[in-house]
Amino acid sequence: MPSVKTVVAIVNQKGGVGKSTTAINLAAYLATQGERILVVDMDPQGNATSGLGVTAGENGCMYDVLLDGQPLEKVALETDIEGLHVAPSTINLVGAEVEMVSALAREYKLKRALDRLPNDTYDRVLLDCPPSLDLLTLNALTAADEVLIPIQCEYYALEGLTQLMRSIRMVRQELNPDLEVGGVLLTMFDPRTNLAHQVADEVRSFFGERVFKTIIPRNVRLSEAPSFGMPVALYAPRSTGAEAYAAVAEEVRSRG
Secondary structure, three states: OOOEEEEEEEOOOOOOOOHHHHHHHHHHHHHHOOOOEEEEEOOOOOHHHHHOOOOOEOOEOHHHHHHHOOOHHHHOEEOOOOOEEEEOOOHHHHHHHHHHOOOOOHHHHHHHHHHOOOOOOEEEEEEEOOOOOOHHHHHHHHHOOEEEEEEEOOOOOOOOHHHHHHHHHHHHHHOOOOOEEEEEEEEOEOOOOHHHHHHHHHHHHHHHHHEOOOOOEOOHHHHHHHHHOOOHHHHOOOOHHHHHHHHHHHHHHHHO
């Protein structure tokens, strides 16, 4: 029996597209709607960890889960939002990829950790991936049921997208045949520029119905919230950024 309903990898090898922002705020709104959510921070930068206001405890971090077999439920920490936990990252994850290179079944480390979670612990797990297609991201894709791709509405937005889709196809063929592209989220949208509208149109023509109807705008409050260790739902719940992520959470739930 699976221990979670859905595992979602939030992936884009480009940095600064809103992966951690999406992981933090989507998780927060899903939790406020009654879901039990675990954010797994697979990025050595630890943005999802700090953005949720936690630091790794004495029971370790994702390095210990991947390299030493520490149970996920032991390292997962509570946040200020009921029902939302985070399995934290630290800078130690930088060395994890090198250390996993010679490991047996190295691509399945995260999947096995998730499979060992006690049954019905979480309704949904969100995997915040690093901005690269490395072994940590490969672990996330192997463990995931679906992929959520944030794409910023700016120049070069689609750069590298072909490589990302090729990697997803490779994982589907070799490691995880059930992996699907569950959604594409347009982020950092500035309605005043023609470029933003053009990028949005290009993404919709490429991905069709997989693109979320909700678009995440450029928003000061959304940018400020992580520096206070809060999701925008707590920091500025009436901001346009907060309203956008609340709407994305509704879309996620309606898509099942």
